[in-house]
Amino acid sequence: MMSGGLINIVDLKTHFRDRRTGAEVKACDGVTVSIGEGEIVGLVGESGCGKSTLGRTIVGLERPTSGKIIFRGEDLLSLRGRRLAESRRQIQYIFQDPYSSLSTRQTIGQAIDEALVINGEKNAKARRKRTEELLAAVGLPTQIMDRYSREMSGGQRQRVCIARALAANPKVLICDEPVSSLDVSIRAQIMNLFLQLRDEMGMACLLIAHDLAVVRQAAQRVYVMYLGRLMEIGESGALYGTPSHPYTQALLSAIPDTDPRQERARQRVLLNGDVPSPVNPPTGCRFRTRCPTAQAICETSPPAKVMGPDHIAACHFAGEVNLAPTQH
């Protein structure tokens, strides 16, 4: 695994206390992720696996229980005051829902302008010029500045949100399902925008998604998460080509193929039951209660098996099982 990355999240745990029952919800339970400079990294898992919690913790919207968030060599969790704000500013967040991410009382110009004010730009003329640049960078015409968000489409709003995040001159964008509330026809455009930002500005991205197919196009490396833990990490080609964890195999088998012959041959791996409660997760391997290949040994913690360069699977049988042999 990469260790010299731009941002290294080490064994991060974010637990919540359920207000009614007082139980501890282990939303994110010991996750280690690293993102290199100008690298797009995917984070995939189904709803409730803690991927959003991880993203929100990185930008400071949730308080972590333990762990480290090392950004440019400094642990954000030990920084305070101005230096923390300075570092935090360089990690920006894109929300899933571009509709509620923009104030209904501000025009697009005002929203971006405010982001620039917060970022310390005092000169109004300079701010206006920068706003125009930012809008151009995300592919929006400058006339849009005087419009309200309600007058725009979902794709346009998401572009505005990205432009506003760029106002802080970030090094990393944490994107929480940035395209899942958009029309399919718009998705590719937004994904291409992330690629373009990486190529032109060297922007690093953490792309959070519940669908491996969305991430495939853009991410160089992919993390697969389940119930607060990482299941498999891999460079895109390796992870999609030779998925080693049964969970990744199940996820991949759910993607339809565009080739009809391949599609007919596609074997779906059906998982039984629901995701167990993160209040009381299974011992050992978190996935064992739904895993078709689970054995007695799975009650002990699975080893991190190295499957190849930059390819690790947390499974006792990694590389030995293949649930859907004909896939991808």
Add this chain to the structure above:
Amino acid sequence: MKAIKDLYKAVGLPICLLIGFFIFIAVFGKYLSPYDPNAQNLLKASQTFGAEHWFGTDNLGRDTLSRLIAGARTTLFGVTLVLLMAGTVGMLIGTISGYFGGWIDEILMRIIDFGLSVPSLVVALAIVGVFGPDFWNMIIALAIAWVPIYARLTRGVVAAAVNQPYIESLRVLGASRTRIIVKHLTPAALGSVLIYASADAGVLALNIANLSFLGLGVQPPQAEWGQMLVAALPYLEEAPRLVILPGLSLTVMVIGFNLLGEAIALAKNPRPMSKRRLFQRRREFLKEIAA
């Protein structure tokens, strides 16, 4: 400017004229009233409608029209003061409660719940009872009694907005707490508060009249509609106009404010109120007036 224009369009000319009329006579009443509202002239006491005194005079020979005009001023001044005080304090408490949440919210809201569970008029009565009947005591009493509703209203709006992605994205951008509260949360709540206040003004006018009628608010000789009503009661049979005129003025003002509030709420609400709901509201409101 556009907001004002939109508002005018939503409210409509009749209601604007009605409310504008009351505000106009409250502000310029001094120059409009034909006589000094407090000047007594026993030689011309208890006159009926006539050329010299259009609306006649009361038992002390004071010009009724001048007193009605002065009463509008007293009422609107009082309503404005109470709304400003209750609105400011209520919004402050509500914003703190909604923004910080947790135990601060719990404690503040339990106090507010207590305030809401006691009828406002009873709270006002108790405060006036302790500090004595006086115009300013009444204003402060009403303001205190009216704080909980505005605190509750603000808290609801702020608590709903504070976890919205647009507020969270400001936090990620590094916006200060002051900026988020002053520039985003307060304006969000202000809309709802103003809508509520425009309808509430009528209820407050009624309460000021109520307290003054009971002798707990505006003291004679200062002209106030409720106070005029009670002064005219002994002469109900000989001079019913002395009771009817202030009563009518009060009714028209209260109805005016209610229609205003209703119209604004209707315009701001994306889901229009159904006819049935509207009639229900009007019925509740009429009951309140009758009480």
